[in-house]
Amino acid sequence: MVTTMIAARVSPARVGAVFGRNVGALRSGPAYWLVLLSGFFEPVLYLLSIGVGVGALVGDLQVGDRSLPYAAFVAPAMLAVSAMSGALAETTYNFFFKMKYQKTFEAVLATPVRPFEIAVGELGWAMVRGSLYTGLFLVVMVALGLAAPLWALAAFPATILVGLAFGSIGMAISTLLRGWQDFDLMSTGQFALFLFSGTFSPVGDYPAAMQVLIQLTPLYHAVELVRGIAIGQMAWGLLAHAAYLLAMVVGGLLFAARRLQRTLCE
Amino acid sequence: MSEGLARVCTVSDQPLIYARGLVKRFGDFTAVDGIDLSVAPGEAFGFLGPNGAGKSSTMRMIGCVSMPTSGELRILGMDPVRDGTRIRARLGVCPQLDNLDPDLSVRENLLTYARYFGVPRAEARRRADELLEFVQLADRAGSKVDPLSGGMKRRLTIARAMVNDPDLVLLDEPTTGLDPQARHLLWERLFQLKRRGTTLVLTTHYMDEAEQLCDRLVVMDGGRIVAEGSPRALIETYSTPEVVELRFGDERPADLAGKLAGVGTRIDPLPDRLLVYAADGDAATAEVHRRGLTPSSVLVRRSTLEDVFLHLTGRTLVD
Numbered sequence: 236m237v238t239t240m241i242a243a244r245v246s247p248a249r250v251g252a253v254f255g256r257n258v259g260a261l262r263s264g265p266a267y268w269l270v271l272l273s274g275f276f277e278p279v280l281y282l283l284s285i286g287v288g289v290g291a292l293v294g295d296l297q298v299g300d301r302s303l304p305y306a307a308f309v310a311p312a313m314l315a316v317s318a319m320s321g322a323l324a325e326t327t328y329n330f331f332f333k334m335k336y337q338k339t340f341e342a343v344l345a346t347p348v349r350p351f352e353i354a355v356g357e358l359g360w361a362m363v364r365g366s367l368y369t370g371l372f373l374v375v376m377v378a379l380g381l382a383a384p385l386w387a388l389a390a391f392p393a394t395i396l397v398g399l400a401f402g403s404i405g406m407a408i409s410t411l412l413r414g415w416q417d418f419d420l421m422s423t424g425q426f427a428l429f430l431f432s433g434t435f436s437p438v439g440d441y442p443a444a445m446q447v448l449i450q451l452t453p454l455y456h457a458v459e460l461v462r463g464i465a466i467g468q469m470a471w472g473l474l475a476h477a478a479y480l481l482a483m484v485v486g487g488l489l490f491a492a493r494r495l496q497r498t499l500c501e
Numbered sequence: 502m503s504e505g506l507a508r509v510c511t512v513s514d515q516p517l518i519y520a521r522g523l524v525k526r527f528g529d530f531t532a533v534d535g536i537d538l539s540v541a542p543g544e545a546f547g548f549l550g551p552n553g554a555g556k557s558s559t560m561r562m563i564g565c566v567s568m569p570t571s572g573e574l575r576i577l578g579m580d581p582v583r584d585g586t587r588i589r590a591r592l593g594v595c596p597q598l599d600n601l602d603p604d605l606s607v608r609e610n611l612l613t614y615a616r617y618f619g620v621p622r623a624e625a626r627r628r629a630d631e632l633l634e635f636v637q638l639a640d641r642a643g644s645k646v647d648p649l650s651g652g653m654k655r656r657l658t659i660a661r662a663m664v665n666d667p668d669l670v671l672l673d674e675p676t677t678g679l680d681p682q683a684r685h686l687l688w689e690r691l692f693q694l695k696r697r698g699t700t701l702v703l704t705t706h707y708m709d710e711a712e713q714l715c716d717r718l719v720v721m722d723g724g725r726i727v728a729e730g731s732p733r734a735l736i737e738t739y740s741t742p743e744v745v746e747l748r749f750g751d752e753r754p755a756d757l758a759g760k761l762a763g764v765g766t767r768i769d770p771l772p773d774r775l776l777v778y779a780a781d782g783d784a785a786t787a788e789v790h791r792r793g794l795t796p797s798s799v800l801v802r803r804s805t806l807e808d809v810f811l812h813l814t815g816r817t818l819v820d
Contacts, residue, residue, distance in 0.1 A: 244586075252616035259613050260604035263645070338600035344566055345594040346617035346665075347586045500566050501527070 245355065249348045253356025256339075274324050275368050278317040279375060282310055285435060287379075298437065299468055310381040311462035312434035314390065317372045318397040318461075319454060320425070321365030326405035327421065330357055331412055334495070341499055350495035354488050358402045365398035366391075382465045390465040393477075397457040400480035403487025404453070410494030428454040433462075456480055515578055516541055517669050517700055518563055522572035525558045532558035534724035535572065540702060542668075545695050547715035548704040549806070551814050555724040556704035557597060560673050563702065564594050577668060590618060593662030597673040597704075599654045601646045607657060608633065608642040611664050618665035625664070632660040636690060652683025659690065670694065672703040676710060688713055708806035722814040732806050739812050740804040741766050743782035747775045747789065747796040757794065764788045778804070 261268070290305030298308060333339035340353055373391060376382040382390070408421065431445075432438075432454035438446055449455050460476040463469065518540040525533040533555040540546045548556040561567035563576060565585040574581055576588045602610050608629055615625035633639045636656035646654065655675065662670055675691065676684040691714055695701055705711055711718050712732045720728040720735070728735055736742075745765070749757060754775040758768050765779030779785035782801035789796065 246619075248619050249617065252613070252619075255616055256602070256605070256613045259609045260602075263604060263606055263609060337603065338598070339602055341596070342600040342602070342614075343617060345564055345589065345592070345596070346614065347590040347619070348617050349586065500568075 244349070245352055246347075249352045250356045250359065253343065253348060253353050254359045256343075257357075257360040270324075271364060271367070274321060274364075275317075275371060277320065278313040278368070278372060281316075282306070282313045282375070286310055286313065286381075296437070298462075298466070301466070301468065303466065304381075306379070307381045307466065308437075308462075309435060310376050310379075311390065311465035312432070312458045314369060314372050314376065314394060314465065315397050315454065315457040315461040316429055316434065317368045318365050318394040319401040319428075319457060321368040322361045322398040322402035323405040323425065325361035325364050326357065326402045327409050327412075327418070330406055331409040331418075334409065334499075335412075335414075340495060344495075344499055349492075350500070351488070351492035353495060354403075354406060354492045357406060358399065358488065361402040361405075362395060362398050365402070366395060369394040369398070376465070383467065386465055386467045390461055393461050393464050396477060396480050396484075397461060400453065400457065400483035400487070403484045403491065405487075406491040407487040407494070410491055410498065428452055433458050453479070453483060516575075517577055518546075518702065519575040520573065523559070523562065523569055523574055524571045525555070525562060525567065526570045531724055533562070536719075536721070536724075536726050538719070538726075540700065542700055543698050545701040545714055545716045546703075547711045547718035548702075548721055549706065549708070549711050549718050549810060550704075550721035551706060554721040554814070556721055557673055559721070560671055560702070560704055564592060564671055565589050590665065591668045593665065593667035593670040595655075595658050595662045595670070595672040595675055597677070599658055601654060601657060601661070603646050605646070606642070607638060607644050607646060607649070610646065610657060611661055614661045615664045620665060628664055628666070632663055635663075635693075636660045637686070650683070652679050652686065655679060655683070655687060656690065659687070663694075667699075669700045669702065672701065674704055674706070676705070676707065684710075708810055712806050720810060720813050727813050728809070735809045736804050736806060739809040741778040742780055742804055743778075743785075744802055744804050744808055745777040745779060745782045745785050745789075746798075746800040746802065747777065747794075748773065748798040749775070749794075750797045760792060760794060761789065764792075776808075778808070 286306035286309035290309065293305040295302045296305050296308045343353060344350065369391065373382070373387045377384050377387050412418070412421075431449055432452060433449065434454075438449050438455065441449065456476040456479040460473050460480065463473045516539045518538055520536060520538040522535045522537065523533055524531065524535050536559065548559060550556050558567065562569050562574060562581070565576060565581040565588045568582060577591055579588050581588060602613065605613055611629035611632060612625050615628065620628065630639070633642055636659060638653060638657055638660070641649065641653065646657070649657065659672070659675070662672075672691070676687050679687065688710070691701065695714065701714070703714065715732060717731050718729070718735070719726045728739060730738065747754075754770040754772070757775060758770045761768050761775070761777065765777040765785045767778040769776040769778070777785050777789070786799055786801060
């Protein structure tokens, strides 16, 4: 109800203008390109060191009714991580800086642009960055023979959903952060998700209580969805993971817009 | 003046800003305590007051980024609560602290801002170049914002506020923190805008700024309006035509105030000098000498808005 009310008043032109501001920033100097580039390598390095390196010691892994090389098990998880970190980098560090220190959004809110339109425009931009990472990562996966080209293509939209979900939540969290000290806390949380969300070992191997806990956290659903598609194991259960991520998108966006309104339009 | 920035002046009785009993509270703190306002098209209107008087809170409500706690407010004939987006589309805002985009070049700052208003690209480019010319920044168009001086940044902010060809321009302390040259250049540009018929609303605590730019102003103190009128009328109402500033070597002005009872209309002893408010400064000076006082220096000057301001808002330092 509230969602449709807000959506009805969203102007695509104004969302585009918020998005366009970031394109302008990209055009105006090399600094941002370096930040962009560095974000790509982390998941690739993990894939090579742990997926391929440790994979040589581990051998094959049983997933559902199939046996997979360890690297093929880890690769889709790193793909999901890449979608997550690409979106988070933009919606946490950059968003927070623009909101709190650079007063970018304060200037924008003096124009007809609404808080929700800022949230959507910024999320759209984060998706461009995230998709650049995931697209390249998929190419790496196919090149290493870790995914069939068609399944890789099919996994791409799933990575977009993952990016949208984490981007929205990242933005929502950014509106709550008090200062840079809070970022350490966030990185720790992000790292814990990275290690335990069925990324490097099947969640089924953990104790039952731990399994439940993991199933509540978001990256688990992202990994399961992306892995299911990337290894061609389509099942109805994937829809549940997609629904979880979709709920993150809606909840995160609405919360972020509301907080922007509260903090900047007092 | 170029054709593009020229404005068709429409004669209208409807005020651009209309407020009755406007209140803004933040928790227990009342920033704006029931003010009435009416600003007509083409007017240059000023809010004068010490820090914390409620000027900026009022400006944020007029700018439709902050909602009134209570009272009636109409901007351009519309209700800020319902029509905030439509109102903001026709406003130009120059905030107290520069929030230019340091990631963008000078020209990109204007182009990007124009897009928020939905100005078509070609039109935005034309306006950006014209405005950069107007604020004398055309030669810095490709520069980033950070290396600009304070005065240049403020001029760019004003250009940015004009990019949607607004009906009403809000300027929150437009020259605070600028050096005299930069201030005078800015005043001159604002005066140009005023001459074109742009309605200006500004806050300031500089009296000379208010006298230079405002047709009419209100003095705010503690969230209320304590006086209203043209600069001239305020001086006539709350001060005397002339002021005599007397300095006495070692004697404390406060001790001498008693000896001057009845000279002029009002005596104001300051720590370093004594002010005598009088219709005729020379006559008052003669009377001072007749009473046997020998000031080390005498300055007879015309009364200014500063005298009004200090009289109305007191001399206590407010932070």
